Amino acid sequence: MSLQLGQIIDALGGSLEGAGRDTEIRRIAPLDSAGSGDLAFLSNPRYQSQLAASRAACVIVGPGMRAAALARGGCIVADDPYAYFARLTQLWVRAQGQGAPAGVHPSAVVDAQAQVHPTACIGPLCVVERGAVIGAHTVLKSRVTVGERCSVGARCILHPGVVIGADGFGFARQQGEWIKIEQLGAVRIGDDVEIGANTCIDRGALEDTVIEDGVKLDNLIQIAHNVHIGRHTAMAGCSAVAGSTRIGAHCTIAGAASIVGHLQLADNVHISTNTVVTHSITKPGQYTGVFPMDDNAKWEKNAATLRQLYKLRERIKALEQTLKDG
Amino acid sequence: MSLQLGQIIDALGGSLEGAGRDTEIRRIAPLDSAGSGDLAFLSNPRYQSQLAASRAACVIVGPGMRAAALARGGCIVADDPYAYFARLTQLWVRAQGQGAPAGVHPSAVVDAQAQVHPTACIGPLCVVERGAVIGAHTVLKSRVTVGERCSVGARCILHPGVVIGADGFGFARQQGEWIKIEQLGAVRIGDDVEIGANTCIDRGALEDTVIEDGVKLDNLIQIAHNVHIGRHTAMAGCSAVAGSTRIGAHCTIAGAASIVGHLQLADNVHISTNTVVTHSITKPGQYTGVFPMDDNAKWEKNAATLRQLYKLRERIKALEQTLKDG
Amino acid sequence: MSLQLGQIIDALGGSLEGAGRDTEIRRIAPLDSAGSGDLAFLSNPRYQSQLAASRAACVIVGPGMRAAALARGGCIVADDPYAYFARLTQLWVRAQGQGAPAGVHPSAVVDAQAQVHPTACIGPLCVVERGAVIGAHTVLKSRVTVGERCSVGARCILHPGVVIGADGFGFARQQGEWIKIEQLGAVRIGDDVEIGANTCIDRGALEDTVIEDGVKLDNLIQIAHNVHIGRHTAMAGCSAVAGSTRIGAHCTIAGAASIVGHLQLADNVHISTNTVVTHSITKPGQYTGVFPMDDNAKWEKNAATLRQLYKLRERIKALEQTLKDG
Structure with a gap:
């Protein structure tokens, strides 16, 4: 070649x-x-x-x-x-000349009531359930599941092990037990979306989980039910978004970052690696929250002090008061 | 409808x-x-x-x-x-009328020596190995593996990509190399357990890994060998439990939290998102350990100070001594 | 028995x-x-x-x-x-007498141009793509994908759901959109490597991702493109390595630890659980960076102080100056 x-x-x-x-x-x-x-x-x-x-x-x-x-x-x-x-x-x-061939691999299991575009490629051992829609030129590599009524747009790539449309994690607690909330929504994925190996996008509880056009998701990512991810946002491996959170367009979420549920992130927000987003973000910018790594001995000394940090603040306050009074 | x-x-x-x-x-x-x-x-x-x-x-x-x-x-x-x-x-x-149909999908691979209850549903492209037991009304969605001698109780739901009974991560180190410890235990899962997409529960080394009745596990969770999870405990996505840890009943483990190995958690313990549990917990309650997110510039200033935190404590001590002596 | x-x-x-x-x-x-x-x-x-x-x-x-x-x-x-x-x-x-039987399970999809050693075992519903090489006595359990041109050495064990050779996460940003960088490299895995359930190792962008002999990887691990992992290094569950990072031999990476991209880790480096490695490490030893867990109320007080930590430092400095001047 x-x-x-x-x-x-x-x-x-x-x-x-x-x-x-x-x-x-x-x-x-x-x-x-x-x-x-x-x-x-x-x-x-x-x-x-x-x-x-x-x-x-x-x-x-x-x-x-x-x-x-x-x-x-x-x-x-x-x-x-x-x-x-x-x-x-x-x-x-x-x-x-080695692109994915159009058509359904004979080992794939595609429901008769799924709609697969003739130019799409459904790779070996994929599962496409009833009512699912797969757009033009979209490629499901191998061992991908697209669940009931979920839709994937055009020119998408879904890598091996991806699960679209598993049930969201929804339960009502009653007398110490969990009652399942059936997840009646679906997942809607736009065009030009790429989804990395073993990444999971859950179906919504009542309404749909939505991934807009041009979103890129790396491997082993968790997208919970009713999340909405805006256009051209990219998320790196092992990151996670909890339920009902809405992420804007053109954001980047670095590896292993977590975003808790029911938040709103503006457009052009950038989250650093391993950062936990615990409140909504309205201003574009870079946000971080990572414990700095150190050699273990030094970390132990700092961590021990950190456990008493608010007491240190009180001691400083007392010192300031003493000096002021003195 | x-x-x-x-x-x-x-x-x-x-x-x-x-x-x-x-x-x-x-x-x-x-x-x-x-x-x-x-x-x-x-x-x-x-x-x-x-x-x-x-x-x-x-x-x-x-x-x-x-x-x-x-x-x-x-x-x-x-x-x-x-x-x-x-x-x-x-x-x-x-x-x-769209529940999972009882029976084994023709594309599933079920060993002749597995026991699948006639009311259970084994979905497309699942693998059920020799000696595995699948209880009444239990549903394996698609692409689920249940390994040798592992058992899943009644009315369970296992979402796509779940792996039950892969080998626990056990090796003896000798002269810088790792000698595999064959994992001779299995996994025992109770009734009414739900397990999210791509979640993994490893088999025990000598005895079994145990998931009690009513436990709910979200997606992409790692349960290591010989873990024991008590009744009606729920764990959110991307959380992980290391080997031989025992979690009580009615606990909640939030997303991306980690629990290290060989610990005991009491009943009714609640772990916050992304918290790392490094010691046993004997009292019910909410436990947290997350670095607070900030804009990157402010984080950098705080992180730089954090690396020297124990020196700050010493400076405060010195100030207190000076004032006392003076 | x-x-x-x-x-x-x-x-x-x-x-x-x-x-x-x-x-x-x-x-x-x-x-x-x-x-x-x-x-x-x-x-x-x-x-x-x-x-x-x-x-x-x-x-x-x-x-x-x-x-x-x-x-x-x-x-x-x-x-x-x-x-x-x-x-x-x-x-x-x-x-x-229950080892994995040599040969290809009839439900596996093995490309005619893949090379599978006759003593290897390709389990149910695995996918081995064109040009892939599987070494002697290597076992692919069930539902494993080994992608095009990737090679796995002798005596390896790949657990269910493993994905070898999905595309690395590579895009060029232009006018707010992401242009895919086709990943032209492959994955090369040495001998005696074990890879846990649902773990992903991406193919390199131009050159190969390399896993050396004797490496042991637990479940749900993410290895990004062009990573190089040295001999007999072990990584626990849910850990992750970002692109182009090179890890030495005989290292241990504890559970849920993350290593950012383009770093070098020396031999015999040990990373504690949930630690984020943000810079290269040249000296052997144990490295840690974890926020200490506490009961939630105490954590809240410490976290609030932590957000103002650099101001505390300034207050201490001011106190020191006052005492010096006084």
Whole structure:
């Protein structure tokens, strides 16, 4: 498998300099490990020092790096080298002709009353239940479940083990026991959504759980019933959103962050790794709450003090009073 | 699909006032979005302000809200409106006639030496291994694994992707390598247990992992080997219990909380979201340990101070001594 | 099923004292619940008090406990009783003749271009994609996916629900939307690796994600793209490693710990439960960062103070200055 540089710029644009159109590219590779048949990219200025030493046949760079790149050898100059690289990986996969084939794998179990678009791909050992709808060009990799009446839009990718439409966790407590609240809602997923392996999105209790267009969810994420996630929000692995919380558009939720239930997060809110969001956020910005890691001995001393922190405050107050009185 | 109010009170009790027995209910809906064919409920006093404006055909309320509800229109008065609502959702599902069908789906792989009750439902692409026992009216949705010799009681629901009886994580370290300890125990699950999507319950090392009657587990939960969870305890999504820990009855473990191994938790212990339980708890109550979220800049200042917290304590001590000496 | 003590020491070594070679062992059991047909072990000195009262037919002990064990009854003296016990569990399983059978279960979906070693076991409802390689004596339990071009070494165990080779979470942001970066790398897993239920290991973006020999991963773990985990490192349940991080050999990562992306961890680093590793670690040792749990009322007081911690520091500084000036 190879592509010529000319084919690449014909498909993706950018200006090719210092290398021939017929140069064969056999691999897309990181700048530092690229060899003579490889195409690399430089977008993060942090890696600029690797440029001169790179053995790549060609490097994708932004306009500001054109001179430095040309001094080394061939380059493709593009306005946004990282986005260019992303599109290049897509071109590469198309050129390999190995996209997911349309149709339902014979081992999948698709209910007769499900609607699967003819261009969709339902992979091996998937389950698509009664009344579920799968949009055009959407791919269910393998071992994906889409439950009753749930809908998945167009051009979505659901990775192995994903569960859409399990029951939300709803019970009424009576005399110390839990009475199940049947979950009568469904899950509605927009277009261009990607959902990582073993991620779960529960159906709503009365109304639907909603994932808007362009949302990207990583692996092992928990989305509880009646959550609403706005357009183009991205959540990293092992994060979780509790019931009825509404997250805005263009948010990022870092890995293992948790958002408790019944909150509202504005658009453009960014939650740091492992942060627990316990109240609504109305202003865009970055929010954090992580216990700083330390060597264990130092942590133990700090943690012991932390358990008495409010007493420290009282001691300071007393000192201040003494000095004021004295 | 619809039910008349008369059918509902005949099945569930409560007193119908201000609306006719033959009123057709087409949907159970939230108070604020309910329309003229809908039945809503009000249990949390927080939502009382929504009552007057609701367009629902009928609202389920407690005795204390009877007058206010009647001033608006039809109502069902019930002692515990939330439990009534829960039972109503169950009635609704039964009336739809869409419960899980008894029997083994042809795509499931059930060992000849497994015992599946004739009223149980083994859904598509499930695996039930040798010696496993599945109780009456229990439902394995789709893609559930129940491992060798594990037992699941009656009226349980196991959601897609659940894994019962994978090996516990047991190794002996010798010369820097790990020697596997075969896990010879099993998993025993009581009656009326519900287990959320992709949740894992490992088999015991020598004796069994035990989940007692009425326990409710949400999605993506990890229950390690030889854990014992008492009756009617509920655990929310992404929580985890490490090996050999024993949790009492009627506990609640909030989302993403962790309980380390070899602990004992009393009955009626409630663990807050994301809290790490590092020692046994003998007294009922609510326990918490979460770093408070803040905007990132403020968090950074506080975190930097936290790393030096024990030194702050020493400085306060020195100040106190100086003042005392002076 | 039973084994005679003579068979056990013939297979595993150790010296049998105070009990006959022909003593029948019907179960391996914990010291405190062992009965007259049972073999128990004592390795942790913490449980030494249980020794005298144990009703076990025989107890595996270290040389230092020989006298105390003989005073009670039969014992096997072994240099490392815990490792001896581990090997005994393996012998037990072999004696039962119930290991995983070589071959591909008829319900599994194995691509014609995958390479599965004839001694490997591909369990029910597994998926092995094109170009994947499964090594000798490796067992894929049930419902495991091994993606395109990914390789799993010899003598590995992959528990139900494991997903190897889902796409890494890679996107370029452009004008507020996410452009997918196709993940062109694969996953390479060494020999003697065990991977717990529903754990996910993503394929690399350009190069491979690598899990070295002897690594042990528990359930519900997330390994992101291009992570590298060194030999004999063990990670407990619900832990997570973000992209491109490199973990050394012989590390232990406790449950629900998180390691952010692009870090380096040296060999012999030990991360405590729920700790968030936010910077590289160059020195072996134990590292911790967990908010200490307390009863909720006390936590609230401490958390409120913590939000103002840097102000406390300033107040202390001011006090120090006042005293110095005074």
